[in-house]
Amino acid sequence: MKRPLFHFALRLFYLSWLATLVVIPIQPAAAQDSATATNDVFLPLVAGGSGAAPAGLYTQISARVAQMCGATGLNQICYVNGTVELTNAGGANFSHPGDIADLIDGARISVASTGATLEQLSIAWLRLRAYAGAPDQGLNLLLFGNVEITDLALFTTDADLEKPTTLPSLHLASIPIDGVAALGSSGVVVTNPAEEELLSLTVNNAAITLGSTALIEATPGAEMKVTMANGASRTEAGGGESTAVQNQQVSVPLDGNGNATGTPTTARELTDDEFLEQMLDELLQKLRDNIALANRALERLNLATDRCIAGQARYIYNVLYWSRVIERTPGVKPLLNKTLLAQAYSRAANCLSFEVVFDSTVQTTHPDLRMTSHLNMAGMPVQFLLDGRFIAINHSLDYLSYEYVPSASCGAIQPSRTAGELEMDNAALEIVGNRVRVATTLRVAQQPTDFATITCPPAPPLVVGQQHWVSVFYHLHEAEWQKPDPSFRFSDWKYLGGENFAETIVVRNITEGGFTFDATTYLILVHTPVK
Structure with missing residues (x-):
């Protein structure tokens, strides 16, 4: 009856001894016996426990860019690999990986590849300055495969914000590499490295704002695809917009010249096959936690x-x-x-709390007469809501001065004036490219009145110059006047981005029947956050 116990003890000892042999190969080499260290039985265990999978193509490209292009400055291009041509003023030639050249407006860049391995790919690295609150911010552009960039327009100073196109701007065409079946074999990977900034650029007349990384592919005559690798994006074209997050794609229709011809599509999720068939397999990773992504936004x-x-x-x-x-x-x-x-x-x-300052001066001049009315609204409170609505409080429109000055007068002149009132009839804040567009419609809820009384005894007092401000302001603001209502729409605001967040100045002048009429209207949107 004791033999089974003896056999069980032997088996237990034997298994314990085998276990010690399995552990030996993962100990430090100095602690291993030479005979044990070369035992073929244990080498697969060592390899399986400590070996790393080969780096993917995107990781290899990124490593080469980091090695070659660390000195690349804003609005410069770095040559990484293969066949890359830059047409600048006077041309430019690349002879060695890591060569860097300045970019200028109108530059043309061509990248041509023969295959899908690192050595067959042609690669260029660009850093383009973009508008941001923090200085010296830029977007990184990785050009790979078969890509052509034309009509490059650079962002150089904040004064470029006044230009109608969001800068930097470029036209992109990408052609899949011959013989490569994988998706995304040619294109531009655009990365915003500033985690807390939102940077914008224009591609094929579509403004794209990124807080993240996107793969952009463009086929003239078909479409441009913006595929999100991480973070979020906003694409606007043709008067429409579409937002997307990681693993989603937005498309914009293009004409034969590569220009956007319509609005962006609603973002769609990438399919499993699209993930599996990407050439840059490590760029697009299938998201596992959608809730975390939403919470991040x-x-x-x-x-x-x-x-x-x-x-x-x-x-x-x-x-x-x-x-x-x-x-x-x-x-x-x-x-x-x-x-x-x-x-x-x-x-x-x-945050979206403001005051609107309105200042208006109108003047009428004639060889025999000069009239001036200067009115001001010190600050109308306006608060915008994220659903597009706004809350505003009517505010008085006060006279700062009123003058009636004839070339000659028979007696005393007494000016009179009564304040009016303005109300906000409509207001909107919209993001357009890399700035905020402001539009307001102010309604004259109560008209201000002004006139002068000339007293020349024994004649009765003479009232002259009635409704000077109303007459001249309405006449010279025909373009803004929302007839027949006494409302005026101001939409051409200049984005400033500071405490004086935006402003608009309207200056008008006409001469009719020997009279010259001048009007200067000045509006400021002052940021007054509620703390």
């Missing part, structure tokens, strides 16, 4: 709101951007906690 909204309320008015753009990502990107808003979202939107309204 909410976190970015709250961060932008905090900074905006603290007085950094440029983050108004970020607040509007992230609210649109939440509202307009498929699959994001339903994943968010409704209470937390409502709290975030309520706080965002504290």
